[in-house]
Amino acid sequence: MLPIEILQEFNSCYVNIQAIAQDENWLLLIAEKEIDPESATHLGDILHYLSEVMSCVEEIVEVKFNQESES
Numbered sequence: 001m002l003p004i005e006i007l008q009e010f011n012s013c014y015v016n017i018q019a020i021a022q023d024e025n026w027l028l029l030i031a032e033k034e035i036d037p038e039s040a041t042h043l044g045d046i047l048h049y050l051s052e053v054m055s056c057v058e059e060i061v062e063v064k065f066n067q068e069s070e071s
Contacts, residue, residue, distance in 0.1 A: 003064060007057045014050045021047065 001009075020026055021043050029035045 003057055003060045007054060007061055010050055010054045010057065014047065014054065017043065017046055017050070 021040075030037055030040050
């Protein structure tokens with residue numbers, strides 16, 4: 001997998017997980033305490049860590065892009 005493909009996959013995961021975090025059914029599950037309320041915290045952590053990983057991979061993609069542009 002190329003770095004840009006990795007970044008695209010992480011971004012796709014981020015978008016999908018963010019959609020879950022904002023989904024009405026997910027929010028109702030938490031509000032009605034049908035699942036451990038800490039699940040919302042864990043989901044937030046996942047989004048945070050994915051964002052951090054994407055930032056690291058973005059740097060690699062930028063470096064590779066700049067190297068290819070200079071060639």
